[in-house]
Each structure stands twice: as C-alpha cells, then as structure tokens.
Amino acid sequence: MELKLINAQGQVSGSVAASDALFAREYNEALVHQLVTAYLANARSGNRAQKTRAEVKHSTKKPWRQKGTGRARSGMTSSPLWRKGGRAFPNKPDENFTQKVNRKMYRAGMATILSQLVRDERLFVIDTLSAATPKTKEFAEQVKNLGMEQVLFITKQLDENVYLSSRNLPNVLVLEATQTDPYSLLRYKKVVLTKDAVAQLEEQWV
Numbered sequence: 001m002e003l004k005l006i007n008a009q010g011q012v013s014g015s016v017a018a019s020d021a022l023f024a025r026e027y028n029e030a031l032v033h034q035l036v037t038a039y040l041a042n043a044r045s046g047n048r049a050q051k052t053r054a055e056v057k058h059s060t061k062k063p064w065r066q067k068g069t070g071r072a073r074s075g076m077t078s079s080p081l082w083r084k085g086g087r088a089f090p091n092k093p094d095e096n097f098t099q100k101v102n103r104k105m106y107r108a109g110m111a112t113i114l115s116q117l118v119r120d121e122r123l124f125v126i127d128t129l130s131a132a133t134p135k136t137k138e139f140a141e142q143v144k145n146l147g148m149e150q151v152l153f154i155t156k157q158l159d160e161n162v163y164l165s166s167r168n169l170p171n172v173l174v175l176e177a178t179q180t181d182p183y184s185l186l187r188y189k190k191v192v193l194t195k196d197a198v199a200q201l202e203e204q205w206v
Contacts, residue, residue: 003118003125003198010147016125016195019202023123025115028108035109035182038099049093053078053086107205113185114201123191125198129153129174131161139165143172152188154180156196177201 001024002015058078066073080088101109117123131139139162143151150171155162158176166174173184177200185191193201 001118003123003193004121006124006126006146006192008126008142009145016198018198019206021206022111022202023115023118025108025111027116027119028112031105031109032112032182032186035101035106035113036186038101039181039183041097041099044097046095046097047093048091048095050087050090052090053080053088056084056086058085109182110180110185110205113182117185117191122189123193125193125195127195129155129162129192129194130159131165134161134164136165136168140169140172143169146192148190148192150189152184152191153194154191154197154201155194156200177204 001018001020003018003023004012005014005016007013056078058076060076063074063077064071074082077085079085114123131142143149151173153162153166153172153174154177155174156177158174162174166172171188173188175181175184177197180201
C-alpha cells in the first residue's frame with residue numbers, strides 16, 4: 001500500500017510504503033459505528049442527577065381530604081405525578097455508561113477508518129511536523145500553506161512548540177500516535193501523519 005507524501009506546500013511529492021492490513025482494509029460500517037458509540041459513551045462523566053420523591057422539597061401535608069372532593073386521592077405533593085414532584089426512576093451520578101470493545105475489534109475498527117480515509121483521499125503523510133517557536137500565527141500559516149482548514153495531525157511524539165502553537169486553533173488538532181481515537185479521525189476533514197507516526201500506528205494495530 002502506498003500513501004501520498006506531501007511537502008510543506010501541500011503538493012504530492014512522493015509516496016510512503018504502508019501496511020495493507022492497516023490502510024487497505026474493507027469498510028465495515030457497523031463496526032465503525034460501534035467503535036465511535038463506545039468511545040463517546042466511555043467519555044461521559046456520568047454526573048447528571050435527579051431527585052426522588054424523598055429528596056424533593058415538599059410538604060408532607062395531605063393536599064386535600066381523601067373523599068368527597070370529586071378529585072383523585074392524593075397523599076403528598078412529592079408524587080411523580082405532580083408538577084415539581086420527584087422522579088420515579090431518577091438518573092443518578094453512579095450510573096455506568098461504559099461499553100466494552102474487544103481489543104481485536106478496536107484494532108479492526110481503526111484499520112477500517114484509516115483505510116476509508118485513504119480511499120476518500122483524506123489521509124496524507126509528511127516528513128516531520130515541527131515549530132521553531134511556540135507561535136500560533138506561524139503554525140496557522142504553516143497549516144494554510146498545506147491548503148487545509150480542518151485537519152488532524154498525528155505524530156509519534158508531540159513536540160512542545162507544536163502543542164503550544166496549535167492548541168488555540170479551533171479547527172486543528174495535534175495528537176500522538178498512541179492517543180489516536182476513532183472520533184477524531186472521523187471528525188476532521190483531513191488527516192496528516194508523519195512518517196514516524198505511520199510506523200508507530202503499524203506497530204500498535206497490525
């Protein structure tokens with residue numbers, strides 16, 4: 001499998017040999033959906049909370065007498081049937097949203113995503129990604145020269161100047177190869193790998 005190698009101006013200047021198992025796999029939509037769903041579910045903080053009828057602020061006084069009013073009998077205003085009453089089955093902070101994905105499935109899913117990016121001509125390779133100084137303006141100009149607006153950069157090891165330069169750009173994200181996730185790969189229009197990152201990804205998932 002050959003990946004397109006681009007220069008600093010975003011022009012194709014050659015190719016890089018890569019593993020067919022990682023970059024030439026058939027697309028599996030169901031697997032990708034499961035992978036992204038599990039990733040987003042596992043990222044949930046689980047801090048939502050609702051009150052039961054015992055926890056809401058209410059009076060224990062019976063709203064009206066049991067018989068003779070023509071209305072339905074009622075015990076107290078904390079009933080889930082009442083406005084501002086408690087919830088019958090409330091959400092609690094200890095609710096567990098995690099979903100398990102087997103290692104083999106995860107590797108296959110990431111290979112599926114990368115392969116589809118190659119087919120859609122959304123994945124490219126550059127020699128290195130560096131920044132002389134931690135200046136956002138300079139790094140933004142570097143991204144502009146590549147002819148890309150919304151782009152994900154993946155490097156083997158994150159340079160501090162690159163991190164400081166890119167963190168303020170809303171449509172640019174720089175990750176280490178070990179931090180690559182399915183959601184980010186699908187979210188950005190273009191994905192740019194360094195040569196070292198290609199080798200690292202192959203080591204991780206092949």
